Amino acid sequence: MDESTAVAVGLEVHARSIRVAAVRADELLEERTLPYDEAAVERVLRRWPRVRCCYEAGPTGFGLYRYLSGRGIDCAVIAPGLVPQRPGDRVKTDPRDARKLARLLAGGLLQPIYVPSAEGEAARDLVRAREGARLDRMRDRHRLSKFCLRHGRRLPGVSWGVARRKWLSEQRFDFVAEQQAFDSYLHALDLADSRVETLEQAVRATAEQQPWRGGRPKADRARRHPRRRSCGPAPA
Secondary structure, three states: OOOOOOEEEEEEEOOOEEEEEEEEOOEEEEEEEEEOOHHHHHHHHOOOOOEEEEEEOOOOOOHHHHHHHHOOOEEEEEOHHHOOOOOOOOOOOHHHHHHHHHHHHHOOOOOEOOOOOHHHHHHHHHHHHHHHHHHHHHHHHHHHHHHHHHOOOOOOOOOOOHHHHHHHHOOOOOOHHHHHHHHHHHHHHHHHHHHHHHHHHHHHHHHOOOOOOOOOOHHHHHHHOOOOOOOOOOOO
């Protein structure tokens, strides 16, 4: 692509809006705010025959990237932590950020991150769900153990197993309010245990299926380690 005629577009993406800034070399061609509408973004980008765009990775995920890339538009996702920053430049607004991304992209100063395939992201989501469930279970265990300790009851054994669960089921408290609180903590822990077990079974089952069986798919391995291009020095 001829850098002198290519249009670089920075996208500041939010859940309900997308700020668009288009530059060619040092010239600001256009900027506007759109609703979060992938087709609307595509229509704006189609105004220029040679265009490339980028946006920072964030909570909206990779849906916009996949939509634009699937329609032949050169799109990149950038890690926020790798965007060059000028010392003392801490003012952040959508127009400023979109223009900054566009100009850095035009200058070749941004390194795209790896974007997993839709199938790969689905597997990631499952693993993240399992990790979230494990953390929730740890917090539920902590609440229950501290409740017991406050009432002079120390959990038996050194691990959360069958013997400890049996001991917990036998605990009775003098006041109704105490018993209700204890039962609530124990019920939450039982639900967390069940959730973790279900997700771990799902992760094991997924790992035994293609294309995950035997390691990451070759296509994903190739995308995971693309050939690096020199991006030049960060702006002063």
